[in-house]
Amino acid sequence: MSLAKITRITGRAVAVPGDDIDTDRIIPARYLRCVTFDGLGEHAFRDERFGPDESPKNHPLNLPSAKGAGILVAGFNFGCGSSREHAPQSLWRFGFHAIIAGSFAEIFFGNSTGIGVPCVCLSKDDLAALTSWVQANPQGEVTVDLEALKVNAGGKSYAATMPESARSVLMGGKWDSVAELLEGASAVDALAKSIQYIR
Helix, strand or coil, X not given: CCCCCCCEEEEEEEECCCCCCEHXXXXXXXXXXXXXXXXXXXXXXXXXXXXXXXXEXXXXXXXXXXXXXXXXXXXXXXXXXXXXXXXXXXXXXHCXXXXXXXXXCHHHHHHHHCCCCCEEECCHXXXXXXXXXXXXXXXXXXXXXXXXXXXXXXXXXXXXXCCHHHHHHHHHCCCCHHHXXXXXXXHHHHHHHHCCCCC
């Protein structure tokens, strides 16, 4: 199984400002009972997007311009709270293929990398400038360039950071450890048969 080498993602962006947006806000706990991740996308930020009577609230993801957007711009400590992998899954299934923030919770970051969603960080000032630009230009394109470690938007280029370990597996197409294990199934079988177990 050959995985995509993720080096550059371009698309329209949506800004969901605010620091410490936790995984329960991203995907409420009642949706964790699912057997698969199918259908989680429609429930991303569910309680912030809709009231108890299902009436839509004033949330960035409810704007018409959010439909088809592929990049999410958030604040600092994004994805904190419980370690539910449903959170990045719901964002990916909503349509986001990259996330830009000031910083990420470690487990959320790892779960995102594991499904091929790069998470890059910008400085406080650059993040504020990008957020303002995205809000003013909902049809504008943003590029997350992992090769150059830059975020490009509106004719400006912002220096981005991410751990080299995550960057290398994304760019090398080695981001899914399960797929990589399955790809080497024959080698695993051969090794298992060569081991002499002591009883």
